[in-house]
Amino acid sequence: MTKRLFPVAVLLCIGMFAYAPFLIINAPYESTMGLVQKIFYFHVSTAITMFVSAFVCGIASAIFLFGRRPGADRVAVAAAELTVLFGLIVLASGPLWARKAWGVWWQWDARLTSTLVMWLVFQAYLLLRRFGGPGSEKLSAAVAVFGAALVPFVYWSVNMWRTVHPTTNVVPSLDPSMRGPFLWCLVAFLLLYVLMLSARTALENRRARLDALYLALED
Amino acid sequence: MTTFFTAAALVVRKDLLVETRSREVVYTSLLFAVSCMLVFAFGLVKEGRVVADAAAAILWITIAFAGTLALGRIFDRERQNETMRALLLAPVPRAAIYIGKFAGVVLLLLLVEAAVVPLVALMFDAPLFRHAPLLAGLMVAGSLGYAAVGTLFAAMLARSRSRGTLLPVLLYPMTVPVIIGGVRGTAALLQPDVDIAMARTWLVLLLCFDAVFLTLALWLFEPVMTE
Amino acid sequence: MDFTSLTLTNVSRHFGRRRALAGVNLTAEAGQIVALLGANGAGKSTLLSIAATLLDASSGDVRYGRMTAREGGHALRGRIGLLGHDLYLYPELTATENLRFFADLYALDSPGDRVAAALASAALQDRGNDPVSSFSRGMRQRLAVERALLHEPRLALLDEPFTGLDDVSSETLRARLSALRRRGAIVLVTTHELEAIEPIVDAAYLLGRGRLERLAAGAGSLRDRYRRQAQA
Numbered sequence: 033m034t035k036r037l038f039p040v041a042v043l044l045c046i047g048m049f050a051y052a053p054f055l056i057i058n059a060p061y062e063s064t065m066g067l068v069q070k071i072f073y074f075h076v077s078t079a080i081t082m083f084v085s086a087f088v089c090g091i092a093s094a095i096f097l098f099g100r101r102p103g104a105d106r107v108a109v110a111a112a113e114l115t116v117l118f119g120l121i122v123l124a125s126g127p128l129w130a131r132k133a134w135g136v137w138w139q140w141d142a143r144l145t146s147t148l149v150m151w152l153v154f155q156a157y158l159l160l161r162r163f164g165g166p167g168s169e170k171l172s173a174a175v176a177v178f179g180a181a182l183v184p185f186v187y188w189s190v191n192m193w194r195t196v197h198p199t200t201n202v203v204p205s206l207d208p209s210m211r212g213p214f215l216w217c218l219v220a221f222l223l224l225y226v227l228m229l230s231a232r233t234a235l236e237n238r239r240a241r242l243d244a245l246y247l248a249l250e251d
Numbered sequence: 252m253t254t255f256f257t258a259a260a261l262v263v264r265k266d267l268l269v270e271t272r273s274r275e276v277v278y279t280s281l282l283f284a285v286s287c288m289l290v291f292a293f294g295l296v297k298e299g300r301v302v303a304d305a306a307a308a309i310l311w312i313t314i315a316f317a318g319t320l321a322l323g324r325i326f327d328r329e330r331q332n333e334t335m336r337a338l339l340l341a342p343v344p345r346a347a348i349y350i351g352k353f354a355g356v357v358l359l360l361l362l363v364e365a366a367v368v369p370l371v372a373l374m375f376d377a378p379l380f381r382h383a384p385l386l387a388g389l390m391v392a393g394s395l396g397y398a399a400v401g402t403l404f405a406a407m408l409a410r411s412r413s414r415g416t417l418l419p420v421l422l423y424p425m426t427v428p429v430i431i432g433g434v435r436g437t438a439a440l441l442q443p444d445v446d447i448a449m450a451r452t453w454l455v456l457l458l459c460f461d462a463v464f465l466t467l468a469l470w471l472f473e474p475v476m477t478e
Numbered sequence: 479m480d481f482t483s484l485t486l487t488n489v490s491r492h493f494g495r496r497r498a499l500a501g502v503n504l505t506a507e508a509g510q511i512v513a514l515l516g517a518n519g520a521g522k523s524t525l526l527s528i529a530a531t532l533l534d535a536s537s538g539d540v541r542y543g544r545m546t547a548r549e550g551g552h553a554l555r556g557r558i559g560l561l562g563h564d565l566y567l568y569p570e571l572t573a574t575e576n577l578r579f580f581a582d583l584y585a586l587d588s589p590g591d592r593v594a595a596a597l598a599s600a601a602l603q604d605r606g607n608d609p610v611s612s613f614s615r616g617m618r619q620r621l622a623v624e625r626a627l628l629h630e631p632r633l634a635l636l637d638e639p640f641t642g643l644d645d646v647s648s649e650t651l652r653a654r655l656s657a658l659r660r661r662g663a664i665v666l667v668t669t670h671e672l673e674a675i676e677p678i679v680d681a682a683y684l685l686g687r688g689r690l691e692r693l694a695a696g697a698g699s700l701r702d703r704y705r706r707q708a709q710a
Contacts, residue, residue: 151422165412337566342556
């Protein structure tokens with residue numbers, strides 16, 4: 033059933049992204065920042081997707097470690113790569129927005145900084161997997177579990193760190209008429225995430241099967 | 252049957268015994284910490300006066316760096332003759348071994364801090380001892396958090412390739428809340444109009460971090476150390 | 479917490495695409511000394527690590543009596559003794575301190591006496607207070623064997639125990655293992671020193687590229703039989 037659902041979902045996703053620009057163009061202008069603010073629809077959606085991915089990775093890793101299911105580890109790898117990917121999009125789009133809106137590329141905004149820390153954690157996951165040698169699946173799973181648990185602490189600490197020094201760059205609260213387009217973009221990105229996750233996991237599954245075949249060949 | 256805490260205590264005692272024989276980790280960590288402070292001084296001291304809030308930063312970053320070095324060395328030792336395997340083979344809950352190692356790391360960190368805190372106070376003219384109990388609380392809470400994460404990762408990586416470079420890469424992002432909490436909490440105590448409430452809030456954050464991550468590490472140690 | 483057999487059923491272990499063990503079947507009973515022979519890299523150390531609960535098998539079943547490692551928990555580990563390639567000794571500590579640490583960790587009765595007996599057995603009574611880093615290879619090997627057997631394990635797993643031992647020490651080790659066997663232990667030994675193990679071995683297995691087969695009985699010494707089968 034999932035096989036038939038996949039192409040349908042892809043088409044749906046493409047459709048959503050094709051329609052999104054129209055929604056964004058027709059969305060109301062934000063009072064202080066004007067056109068530049070419209071980056072927010074993609075920027076925040078990607079950020080939310082990134083954090084969802086971080087939790088998916090953490091939970092899958094916990095299942096791998098405690099439930100001893102090798103399939104969970106494959107999901108975790110896919111989720112970690114996607115966390116890094118979506119994180120990169122957030123970290124690239126953030127400064128673009130900041131530059132136009134507030135004149136500086138980076139001003140240690142609480143959310144952007146938290147994203148950077150989480151991005152580093154999951155990038156470390158990938159590095160460990162790549163360079164850690166045999167047995168690094170379990171080690172990286174522990175990193176992912178820690179990473180997922182770290183999210184609230186990073187938020188808390190970076191937020192407190194920033195609010196002590198009052199900043200002039202306040203992210204505006206959401207105008208109700210912006211809610212519609214934002215939710216559309218959010219759903220589009222989450223759908224994209226799910227599609228990429230299943231594709232990447234399928235690749236990982238195939239790699240595992242290939243390894244098993246190589247092993248069987250030796251017998 | 253050895254109980255949990257007896258086993259942990261035995262591990263700590265053994266580590267202390269090994270360390271008193273060679274004193275390698277203590278000497279190198281202390282010397283490294285002082286060198287680190289020196290390097291920071293060149294960066295952060297302008298016209299003989301230290302940039303505001305730099306003392307807190309220097310203190311915590313020095314300890315973080317020295318801690319990473321010490322962690323690497325402590326677990327390298329267990330790797331030398333594969334004694335970690337002998338420990339894992341013992342009829343004790345494996346989490347007890349983690350606690351034993353953790354306690355050793357905390358003791359080392361506190362020792363380094365005992366040296367670095369007065370030095371920073373002296374060399375950077377920082378009134379660190381004005382609110383000594385609160386400062387001590389921040390240092391201990393921060394050390395516990397750093398050690399909790401560090402001990403698990405260093406133990407995990409002891410058998411890996413590239414363990415020397417991977418430990419800092421893993422450890423620093425993971426201990427960001429500890430660094431922020433420690434530096435800002437200490438800075439709150441150092442500013443001219445001392446902000447006790449702020450320092451206390453940071454202490455609470457550090458303690459929550461300690462509780463969560465120590466528990467996680469205890470859970471994860473066994474599955475992660477069986478190959 | 480005691481068991482009278484070690485049974486490996488269809489145990490396999492791979493590291494990525496490299497297979498270390500393939501469908502290993504082995505049963506060792508109490509009161510047996512079993513030799514595991516094979517070329518380097520054949521998987522002998524992997525097999526011992528799995529039997530010692532330090533390594534999980536990729537597939538297959540390992541039972542101690544009727545228990546699995548998970549059911550046995552850390553109490554089971556107390557009945558297993560492992561001697562690895564790397565000796566598991568702390569070079570900065572003295573021989574006595576090393577043994578005493580493990581004696582305390584294993585919660586042995588009268589640890590002081592046990593340590594003294596172990597030192598005597600290793601012919602190191604006079605060197606008890608010297609750091610292990612000052613020992614020769616042979617001395618370390620003797621001490622490492624004693625450390626592994628300090629708690630009189632039910633299952634003794636020894637990886638190349640005869641390395642670096644002279645004739646006298648080899649004879650002492652053989653006597654030690656025979657005494658263990660008399661007390662009903664299961665002893666698994668990997669070695670290249672076939673002549674050293676030959677007088678006391680009950681059963682021998684050949685491990686080749688991950689596969690285990692029983693060494694056929696036949697004419698000639700253990701080494702002759704090994705050579706014949708290994709080449710086949």
